[in-house]
Amino acid sequence: MSDASPLHRPAPARPAGSGAGEARSLIASLAPLLEEWLPRQRWFAGKGRPLTGFAPVAVTELLPPGRAESPASPGLLHLLVRARQGAPGRPAGPGDDCYQLLLGAAEALPPHLAPARIGRPEHGPLRGLTVYEGLADPRLATLLLERLRVPGRLGPLTFSREADAAVPTGLAPRLIGAEQSNSSTVYGERLILKLFRRVGPGVNPDLELPRALARAGCARVPAPVAWFEAAAGEAAADGTAEPMTLGVLQPYLAGSTDGWRLALDSLARAAGTGFAAEARALGAAVGEVHLALAEALPTVVLRRPQLEHLAAAMGQRLDAAAEAVPALRPYHAALRETYALLPDLGRAGRTWRAQRIHGDLHLGQVLRTAADGRWSLIDFEGEPARPLAERRRPQPVARDVAGMLRSFDYAAAVGGTDGGADGSDWATSARTAFCEGYAAVHHDPGEDAGLLRAHEIDKAVYEVLYEARHRPDWLPVPLAAVRRLAAGPRVTGAAPA
Incomplete structure (x- = not known):
């Protein structure tokens, strides 16, 4: 790499000096390639809006390409860039999404890395090299694990490890291709590194909550082994600049299957086999995690004013979704009525507890180990949007x-298919069993039937908007739930409100 290569230098919000200039030069040279490549990535959040430019937040060279002892070896660049979308000419700023990129750079790519190719810059520090997705290269993925093994700093990046945790050597990396909002690499079927793609200042819940649960002695969630962060490029309104969580390394639960796959397998079998036993055990596991989170982290009390605020936020999301999806409009008034009843739950001084939760809990976020049938919860990031x-x-x-x-x-x-389980009966049985399992260790969800129904409506409205934008063929699934919920309360496993 030429002398203009940006070595470990963060680019401040208002770049100044040679370091900032080098970062701008690099990003400018990569911009034509990123404008084409970035929207094709499953984790890119700005689909449907044109990219009109990029601004560097931080640029760190983890490994220079073409070292003297091995001229053909690849380099690895860590980039944090803001992607500008919307009207051309507007400079990228704090309101634009910030993405984490790990870019390999080599003179030529071997055939197995051809799908990871991004392109060859026509100018700038990487001119003459092929740029590609670095996580796809086992050599570079291994380098990242090596950085996590030894705590320390590299420019704006800080690598940390739990004091009593060990990171073994010689673990072969395997990139997982099924994720949408992040990227994950499994090492030797023993550890898994989740790399957050869309990042911002503040501790990511997928680091914060598993660490808190580990301190509380809850074994339902894999405890973080190591993680890395970056100094924020801009200060918040109060003058502080919280670091950005970039990646978390955790134990990999080999021999486990996610709940979604297990549920579909159950539905594919003959009617009557059901999923009740698994759902009941899952409900107990979720209840255990909720109790541990309430013990480990602060809680707040919800009274009528807080319920009014909650209802107003749900109503705003419903209004926005109905504006965007005409099929939701016939149910708008009935759903609004459910939200309007929420503040009345606080009559006579009754209160509820609010606490830290998973935030995006579904069957794809839970794993069941085949050997002992034990459920674990993963992915505490919450809804990335x-x-x-x-x-x-x-x-x-x-x-x-x-x-x-x-x-x-x-x-x-x-x-639910012909020859398999009846979908409606299967869901009713699973819902009931889950609530029973949860009630056995926590409390009966039916005691808060009105609150539960409002949250189920809120989730279904979110699903309607998501499916309309990304998977129109799936839109009938949440619309069926909206239709049912609009017709009247349904809290399976407990009496209605």
Whole structure:
């Protein structure tokens, strides 16, 4: 790499000096390639809006390409860039999404890395080299694991490891290709590194909550082994600049299957086999995690004013979804009525507890180990589309319960086929069993039937908007739930409100 190569230098919000200039030069040279490549990535959040430019937040050279002892060896660049979308000419700023990129750079790519190719810059520090997705290269993925093994700093990046945790050597990396909002690499079937793609200031809940659960002695969630962060490029309104969580290394639960796959397998079998036993055990596991989170982290009390705020936020999301999806409009008034009843739950001084929760709980976020049938919860990031501050806010546990109930309905709609289990009966049985399992260790969700129904509606409305934008063929699934919920309360396993 030429002398203009940006070595470990963060680019401040208002770049100044040679370091910032080098970072701008690099990003400018990569911009034509990123404008074409970035929208094709499953984790890119700005689909449907044109990219009009990029601004560097931080540029760190983890490994220079073409070292003297091995001229053909690849290099690895770590980039944090803001992607500008919308009107051309506007400079990228704090309001634009910030993405984490790991770019390999080599003179030529071997055939097995051809699908990872991004392109060859026509100018700038990487001119003459092929740039590609670095995580796809086992050599570079191994380098990242080596960085996590030894705590320390490299420019704006800070690598940390739990004091009593060990990171073995010689673990072969395997990139997982099924994720949408992040990227994960499994090392030797023993560890898994989740790399957050869309990042911002503040501790990511997928690091914060598993660490808190580990301190509380909860074994239902894999405890973080190591992680890395970056100094924020801009200060918040109060003058602080929280670091950005970039990646978390955790134990890999080999021999486990996610709940979605298990549910579909159950539905594919003859009617009558059901999923009740698994759902009941899962409900107990979720209840255990909720109890541990309430013990490990602060909770707040929900009274009538807080319920009014909750109802107003749900109503705003419903209004926005109905504006975007005409098929939702016939049910708008009935759903609004359910939200309007929420503040009345606080009459006579009754209160609820809000606490940290999973935030995006569904069958794809739980794993069952074949050897002992034990359920574990993963992916505590929350809904990636929501702001980080919102995802870190205490919320009623009813939101997680509602998310899992909606997931049972989704599985029944997708997997209920001729010759297999009846989807409606399967979902009813699974929902009931889950609530029973949860009640055995926590409390009966039916005691908060009105709150639970409001959260289930809120989740179904979110699903309607998501499916309309990304998977129109799936839109009938959440619309069926909206139709049912608009007609009247349904809290399986408990008396209606």
